Amino acid sequence: MSTHAENIAAASKALRQVSRVKPAEIVFWLAALATFFFLPDQYLLLNEVVITGLFAVSLDLVIGYGGIVSLGHAAFFGFGCYFAGLLTKFAVPDPILGLVLAGIATGALGFVTSFLVLRGSDLTRIMVTLSVGVLLGEIANRMPWLTGGADGLQGVAPGLLLGRFEFDIFGKIAYGYSLAVTFVLFVIARRFVFSPFGWSIRAVKQNALRTSAIGIPVNGRLVVVYTIAAAYAGIAGALLAQTTSFVSLDVLAFHRSADLLLVLIIGGTGYLYGGLIGALLFKLVQDTLANFTPEYWEFWIGLILVAIVMIGRDRITGLPMHLARRLRGASA
Amino acid sequence: MLTNLFDGVAYGMLLFVIACGLSVTLGLMNLINLAHGAFAMAGGYITVVLVNRVGVPFFAALPLAFILSAAIGLALERTLYVHVYKKTHLEQVMFSIGLVFMAMTAVSFVIGSEQKFITVPAFLDNRYEVFGVSMGAYRLLIIVVCGLLAGSLQYIIARTRFGSQLRAAVDDPTVARGLGINVDLVFAATFAVGSGLAGLGGALGANLLGLDPTFPVKYMVYFLIVVAVGGSAGMTGPLVAAILLGIADVSGKYYLPQFGSFIIYVFMIVVLLWRPQGLFAKVGGR
Amino acid sequence: MTAALQTTNLIRRFGGLIATNDVSITLERGARHALIGPNGAGKTTLINLLTGVITPTSGSIMLDGHDITHASRAHRVALGLVRTFQINQLFPGFTPLQSVGLAVSRRLGLDRNMFRTIGSDPRVVESCVEVLERFDLIDVMNSQTASLPYGKQRLLEIAVAIACGPRVLLLDEPAAGVPEGERGEIMDGLAALPKDVTVLLIEHDMDLVFRFADRISVLVAGALLLEGTVDEVSNDPRVREVYLGEAADV
Numbered sequence: 077m078s079t080h081a082e083n084i085a086a087a088s089k090a091l092r093q094v095s096r097v098k099p100a101e102i103v104f105w106l107a108a109l110a111t112f113f114f115l116p117d118q119y120l121l122l123n124e125v126v127i128t129g130l131f132a133v134s135l136d137l138v139i140g141y142g143g144i145v146s147l148g149h150a151a152f153f154g155f156g157c158y159f160a161g162l163l164t165k166f167a168v169p170d171p172i173l174g175l176v177l178a179g180i181a182t183g184a185l186g187f188v189t190s191f192l193v194l195r196g197s198d199l200t201r202i203m204v205t206l207s208v209g210v211l212l213g214e215i216a217n218r219m220p221w222l223t224g225g226a227d228g229l230q231g232v233a234p235g236l237l238l239g240r241f242e243f244d245i246f247g248k249i250a251y252g253y254s255l256a257v258t259f260v261l262f263v264i265a266r267r268f269v270f271s272p273f274g275w276s277i278r279a280v281k282q283n284a285l286r287t288s289a290i291g292i293p294v295n296g297r298l299v300v301v302y303t304i305a306a307a308y309a310g311i312a313g314a315l316l317a318q319t320t321s322f323v324s325l326d327v328l329a330f331h332r333s334a335d336l337l338l339v340l341i342i343g344g345t346g347y348l349y350g351g352l353i354g355a356l357l358f359k360l361v362q363d364t365l366a367n368f369t370p371e372y373w374e375f376w377i378g379l380i381l382v383a384i385v386m387i388g389r390d391r392i393t394g395l396p397m398h399l400a401r402r403l404r405g406a407s408a
Numbered sequence: 409m410l411t412n413l414f415d416g417v418a419y420g421m422l423l424f425v426i427a428c429g430l431s432v433t434l435g436l437m438n439l440i441n442l443a444h445g446a447f448a449m450a451g452g453y454i455t456v457v458l459v460n461r462v463g464v465p466f467f468a469a470l471p472l473a474f475i476l477s478a479a480i481g482l483a484l485e486r487t488l489y490v491h492v493y494k495k496t497h498l499e500q501v502m503f504s505i506g507l508v509f510m511a512m513t514a515v516s517f518v519i520g521s522e523q524k525f526i527t528v529p530a531f532l533d534n535r536y537e538v539f540g541v542s543m544g545a546y547r548l549l550i551i552v553v554c555g556l557l558a559g560s561l562q563y564i565i566a567r568t569r570f571g572s573q574l575r576a577a578v579d580d581p582t583v584a585r586g587l588g589i590n591v592d593l594v595f596a597a598t599f600a601v602g603s604g605l606a607g608l609g610g611a612l613g614a615n616l617l618g619l620d621p622t623f624p625v626k627y628m629v630y631f632l633i634v635v636a637v638g639g640s641a642g643m644t645g646p647l648v649a650a651i652l653l654g655i656a657d658v659s660g661k662y663y664l665p666q667f668g669s670f671i672i673y674v675f676m677i678v679v680l681l682w683r684p685q686g687l688f689a690k691v692g693g694r
Numbered sequence: 695m696t697a698a699l700q701t702t703n704l705i706r707r708f709g710g711l712i713a714t715n716d717v718s719i720t721l722e723r724g725a726r727h728a729l730i731g732p733n734g735a736g737k738t739t740l741i742n743l744l745t746g747v748i749t750p751t752s753g754s755i756m757l758d759g760h761d762i763t764h765a766s767r768a769h770r771v772a773l774g775l776v777r778t779f780q781i782n783q784l785f786p787g788f789t790p791l792q793s794v795g796l797a798v799s800r801r802l803g804l805d806r807n808m809f810r811t812i813g814s815d816p817r818v819v820e821s822c823v824e825v826l827e828r829f830d831l832i833d834v835m836n837s838q839t840a841s842l843p844y845g846k847q848r849l850l851e852i853a854v855a856i857a858c859g860p861r862v863l864l865l866d867e868p869a870a871g872v873p874e875g876e877r878g879e880i881m882d883g884l885a886a887l888p889k890d891v892t893v894l895l896i897e898h899d900m901d902l903v904f905r906f907a908d909r910i911s912v913l914v915a916g917a918l919l920l921e922g923t924v925d926e927v928s929n930d931p932r933v934r935e936v937y938l939g940e941a942a943d944v
Contacts, residue, residue: 091813291771381506
């Protein structure tokens, strides 16, 4: 039988264990940093991967942590993209300021629409999120004077980054920028999910009834996580606008939301790294397939989706699962 | 204006026939199937091939579209869907999106991506004036056929033994099994019929709705709206929801063309906010 | 002395059905009070009225002098009225330590914090350990809740409720579904409840009731048949009649 003091020590350790930085995580980020120095030919591709990864992490917050199945997350991505694009083009050339403002604006949009996903079944939430996404796409389509319509918003030229670095055509500064932003936001998100607030959100997903029986306001928590996730998605969109100097209607398209779900299915939900890993794997798969069958690669994506669900994620993902266990620690 | 109403009702009933299968599978098996529109598409293309290429008469092709779509549905249900019933909604969503991708690209590959029209008998192009309301013969046909289908469905569910087994299984599959009802058979039959109806609806509606490989994605939202708003507890809910949707969409596009499909989405969001379980859902529905 | 929990002429109708019929119960502070009655007597409805899941047709509910008749569910919890569920409502993916930790964080008002990690506050840890020790869950505190034997899960259900720091605790059939061999753990758990917490126990297991309760209320068809000490109730012929056919060791 252990003494009270021993129990305290053990409990303290166990509680902190979950949130301690695992060695695998350090390896992960060092590897990411290494790509910046050692893969100059791949900057444009890597930039896409990182932006998609950030976008996926934001969706993971909603689905993996909040338990809200959303099929319209692209709405926030697209909104942030257009907002930042317009802002940078017409008003605020400073990239970081533009980024922050886009994040705030998209967060506000998330907040305002959050009440839509609080009630109802999974199907209701899917419908509502899908509709918001499609609606936003429609709005963008019908305002070509603002959004450039089908041609897209061109000439988004951000100013000097931090007053010193110019966005070059090789994408080096762009990638560094995206990577740094993603890293910072990831660290914040990581802190957030292991905080008491984050735990309460995970509790809501597992058992909303019990969570409210403890006295935690379920709806309030969901609103917060949805808002934060929207802000993150908006920032990811803003990054896209700023680093590619172009915004098209595609950012609001349904297939963005669908692709993102695929990213999370591949990478796994509920442990934050799934979005990043999934984005990388998805990009690799997509590129390979596109080279293989440029016109019908979506067929193979569909097949992969069906296969993953049928066989079950756990049985397929050998290596990523192992990685996930290392990154996840005691529990997710 | 009444013509709009008439057109809207026709459109709505078409949506109902296609979407009712989706509603029942959701209520019965708790399955979110975003690929349902693909069965409608299948029915459409089957009819195109039968009528345009093989020369089968239009009215003979319709039942064939039903049967073949039902067969495809049954095959997929027994091989694939049956494994997905127990999975989370997210996984079902992913699964069915995957199927849709496959279906759409496969069709595009085999038949091509241009829009296809079914050559219908000439008399269906007529328009009739009834009490000052201009009605197209084709739409009239749709209303009649869909009305008959809706009526038969209601009869089957309410009056036949299969119908009561179905209702029992929807209410509580475990108890139903305990009563000796072959729930798996009910699932399979229901899925097949639902797919068949979707195919029939797709065949009927091909010329009206526009048949091309993007059909499932284009109209998926509409079918889901019918189910989400109408609830998955019976036939009345989706029928009313579908007709309302049809009228709203047609009128919206006519009176406020610059807003197009806006109306639909806003309408749906408003309804779902007011009644998250749908307009007609039973208490404690899913 | 203000009663910890008091209902006065509580009535709840569902259309023509009277589920709760003029129920008046008073619980003093620290009471160990049991509520028994055959199935369908309206015990669940009463709990739902007390916790705010449904509102009464008429009558009032007072918690420590506060009128909570129409208070929201969250507000009642904040005022110290906590319940357990007949069917476990736990967090399958958390460990007992984490589950209790969340409840404790909430009680200490720390649950809205978005930056500190959950184990960093020593008060939280101290409280968690105290609760876990009390209910003999220390040994399994780091196991996944879903992997625990049912008896331990039932205890965890109670532990999480206690971690909320309740003044009044409503226990909804804590022994329900617990295998015979693990009943003893539940009894130990009930015995370990803090003395200053007022407990209303709903149970079918008479063994548990007679060992645990000081006073018993008998609910039949929505109305209180009688209320009294354990001896009074167990010897009352009307109670035996109501329980004819049920396995009651009186």
